[in-house]
Amino acid sequence: MEIEFIRALRKRLPKSDQLAVGPGDDAAILQRDGSVVTCDLLCEGTHFSLANDSPLRIGRKALAVNLSDLAAMAAEPVAAFLAVALPRPDTEIAEPLLEGMLPLAQQFELAIAGGDTNVWDGPLVVSITLIGRCPHQPLLRSGAQPGDQLLVTGTFGGSRLGKQFDFSPRVNEALQLQGDRLLHAGIDCSDGLALDASRLGEESGCGVAIDLSAVPISEAAREMASQDPKRSPLEHALGDGEDFELLLAVPPNAATELLATQPLKTTLTRIGSFIEKSGLWREETEKLVPLPTTGYEH
Ligand SMILES: [Mg+2]
Known part of the structure; x- marks a missing residue:
């Protein structure tokens, strides 16, 4: 379903001269300064289960999957924005979630730059937006040639x-x-x-x-x-x-x-x-x- 949705989205979106690389790659690249931007969302029940997985591990994974998308662009991490929907009444998991992200943030010299938290009656949802930069030519999905x-x-x-x-x-x-x-x-x-x-x-x-x-x-x-x-x-x-x-x-x-x-x-x-x-x-x-x-x- 995701593939068809992205295909339809790419057809529907107006062409923008703000984007050097648009939807369809592991991250987008902005025209004005070459910033690499990616966003990944993790949901209870699909990507983890609070019954089996600790908030520390969930937090680490939420950041690591985004870092992996920057890796796919050959981009180095710059800053992260965290968005969390916390399930009532387990709001105290916010702290270990963040705690789980910190070692990776430190390892890759990534700034935690901001974000948003909400509390609701649904499951835990964690979304991270990462900004990166490419010190070399960006690595895209589109450059392979027959013979490679x-x-x-x-x-x-x-x-x-x-x-x-x-x-x-x-x-x-x-x-x-x-x-x-x-x-x-x-x-x-x-x-x-x-x-x-x-x-x-x-x-x-x-x-x-x-x-x-x-x-x-x-x-x-x-x-x-x-x-x-x-x-x-x-x-x-x-x-x-x-x-x-x-x-x-x-x-x-x-x-x-x-x-x-x-x-x-x-x-x-x-x-x-x-x-x-x-x-x-x-x-x-x-x-x-x-x-x-x-x-x-x-
Ligand atoms: Mg990817």
Whole structure:
């Protein structure tokens, strides 16, 4: 539903010369000073459950998902605005929510600049707007070219076992690679590897072929598959989402170099390539076979 809504929105919105990058990327970029702006909203029941997850972890996640969107733009964080709808009568959770955000804010030298709180009879809702800036060329979803390699950071799947709260936003990794001018396009994996890879291809006007045997599968994905054999570890890796790793389009020579030198704190893995034919495909077969775009559709 979210994809159709954003498509309709993009058609409906008047063109504005205020925007260097508008809706459809991981963040917008303002024309006047290049500020990068992103906003993410977390809801009780969808992104967390107050019965199981502490307000500290929820607060951390609310900030981290936004930082991940800045990472996807190769932007460094500047300031955050927090908006919270607190469920009556649990209004005392406001404090640990904020407390959960502070270590990340400190780590990324991010100013908590303002916000708003309300109390209501609904569930807990936390929304954060982040402002960032790009010290290098912004990283967009739209720059991939046929022949580029699809590289990813980290491992995928099973984020529900903990990574959805504890992940490290790949801000420094994106800044490092973009500073070395090694990237053509990027996106962060929030809704599922297959779905987000297909988005990267679609925004770049090309297709993506994935080598399923190369997808780095997390321990958590294997654990979830062992608990319930209906879904394989690979299916978890392709479709679970909330991995918050980077999917990067890298020109072939740069990709070879990166894979050999592994300059990041986290491992880079090649999982496929960009091709002319639009859509999402399996790479390892002689003939391209369509791959379902599994993932979480809001
Ligand atoms: Mg994103």
